[in-house]
Amino acid sequence: MARTILYTYKGEDKTLTFSYQQHRNIQEAVAEAEGIDISDYLRMEQQIEAVSDTKAVRNYRDNHFRKLGFDKITLQQKDNLGVGKKKS
Numbered sequence: 001m002a003r004t005i006l007y008t009y010k011g012e013d014k015t016l017t018f019s020y021q022q023h024r025n026i027q028e029a030v031a032e033a034e035g036i037d038i039s040d041y042l043r044m045e046q047q048i049e050a051v052s053d054t055k056a057v058r059n060y061r062d063n064h065f066r067k068l069g070f071d072k073i074t075l076q077q078k079d080n081l082g083v084g085k086k087k088s
Contacts, residue, residue: 003078008071009034018075026073027065036068 005016005026016033023029031038041064048057065073 004076005029005073006076007073010069011071015076026075027061030070030073031065031068 002017002019005018007014007016007026007030009030014033016029018026018029023032028038028042045057045060048060
């Protein structure tokens with residue numbers, strides 16, 4: 001199921017359709033959308049994952065993407081509809 005990413009790149013708010021079938025995470029999706037090559041970042045992320053905890057990986061990721069010009073990267077909240085309810 002596709003989700004919507006809300007992100008700010010160089011001071012401009014943007015949206016992007018996201019699916020886990022195409023990307024491992026939302027950071028890869030926004031980098032591709034902005035035409036940024038993050039292959040070196042992905043290699044370093046794997047090395048950090050191998051020797052550290054998830055907090056270290058998250059800090060590295062957040063700092064790296066902030067340096068690239070991203071202020072906010074988040075998934076839009078889902079609409080929780082009751083059973084039998086349809087989107088209008």
